[in-house]
Amino acid sequence: MIEIKLAIWDKFKKINGALSVAEACFILQVASEAPQGVYIECGVAYGKSAFIASQVLKDGIFYLVDPMFSDKQLETIIEKMVTNQGKNVYCFPNFS
DSSP: OHHHHHHHHHHHHHSSSOOHHHHHHHHHHHTTSSSEEEEEEOOOTTTTTHHHHHHHSSEEEEEEOGGGGGGGHHHHHHHHHTTTTTOOEEEESSSO
16 A cells, blocks of 8 residues: 655645545555656546545556546646646646
8 A cells, every 4th residue: 555644645635626535545546656758637627636646646647537627726726736746747637
């Protein structure tokens, strides 16, 4: 099982979204096993799962796609939150 610092869980709790701690633990385990490369998350919403995954993903590019990113302020907040984990992050409001 992946161990995460208490400060990360404190930040996780402050992010809007419905992701549970149990779901976050699953994401952490699966993401830690992903090979280095390009990562894509569709349906990012407020970035709770992207934030958790970014804690353990290897270096690479992380594409985040959600219609909510038509709100540029929200897009910037989420992009910074995930980029701060050392990932190259690109946000898109749609698939086209």
